[in-house]
Amino acid sequence: MSRRLFSTLSRLQHENPLGLPRSGAPPQIPRMQRGLPQKRNIKDVRKVIAVSSAKGGVGKSTIAVNLALSFARRGLRSGILDTDIFGPSIPTLLNLSGEPRLSSNNQLIPLSNYGIKSMSMGYLVDEKAAVVWRGLMVMKALQQLLHEVEWGGLDILVLDLPPGTGDTQLTITQQVNLDGAVIVSTPQDIALKDAVKGITMFNKVNVPLLGMVQNMSIFTCPHCNKSTHIFGSEGVTRECANHNIEFLGDIPLHPRICDDADRGIPTVVAEPGSERAETFMAIADKIRVKLGL
Ligand SMILES: Nc1ncnc2c1ncn2[C@@H]1O[C@H](COP(=O)(O)OP(=O)(O)OP(=O)(O)O)[C@@H](O)[C@H]1O
Ligand SMILES: [Mg+2]
Secondary structure, three states, rough: OOOOOOOOOOOOOOOOOOOOOOOOOOOOOOHHOOOOOOOEEOEEEEEEEEEEOOOOOOOOOHHHHHHHHHHHHHOOOOEEEEEEEEOOHHHHHHOOOOOOOOOOOOOEOOOOEOOOOEHHHHHOOOOOOOOOEEEEEEEEHHHHHHHOOOOOOOOEEEEEEEOOOOOHHHHHHHHHHHOOEEEEEEOOOHHHHHHHHHHHHHHHOOOOOEEEEOOOOOOOOOOOOOEEEOOOOOOOHHHHHHHHOOEEEEEEHHHHHHHHHOOOOOOHHHHOOOOOHHHHHHHHHHHHHHHHO
């Protein structure tokens, strides 16, 4: 294994933005095969799911990491791939940093914590550095994260998607055989409208929808113990019925979930006996059964 120097400035070439050393000549693609990329499996990974929502800040990364950890707690070999090139969250959520090493065949070796493997753009650039890249460079980097990581045998890989239905989402759905997508939304209309765009996108590219998770719907006051539906309560169940997809569960708005995320010990690890952790586990169990794991 060797250590690799990564620099966003010194590698301004689209073919290899992560600066992975190459062994041998680059593959020759016959002209006839150019055009739309072929969908491929991620090597050594049995099932791949995406956690998505076209809306930003609804809790995708928090839910993705807690699901990956829940799968591991059920004995599955689990991993998480942060596909957010501009705003990676997984290093913070898993309290991991440092440059990944390379395997003997120049694949990135994932970093692990709490029993799951992970890969993120955040390991490859300095925490405070901004990635200032145009679309093609971003797509190429994403392709490398999708296909040049040595997962070393996983039952399930969770992809944490950035918000939107743009280039990243399209690249992922066109290049990877996804076993399903989980849509996260908060219950208010402004979030749901974007979540529906996400549903439409996955339907368009024939990725099965595993269901929707409603986040931050209920808040129980720690002082008076009264519960309030701050953003409404029915939004996600209504859209599930409208689109004939399963309602996977309801994660409460709770300060501990945010605290756990900020200090890099996600809820299912930090407070495994809590009702909140059980909710994450129950959602993961539903997904596991759907995937036949
Ligand atoms: N159920 C919850 N209770 C309290 N805080 C939460 C909850 N879910 C998420 N948060 C907090 O909300 C913020 C946004 O969450 P997160 O980063 O997971 O969202 P995201 O959808 O991945 O955002 P982005 O679109 O930027 O990728 C974080 O500070 C997180 O800790
Ligand atoms: Mg995120």
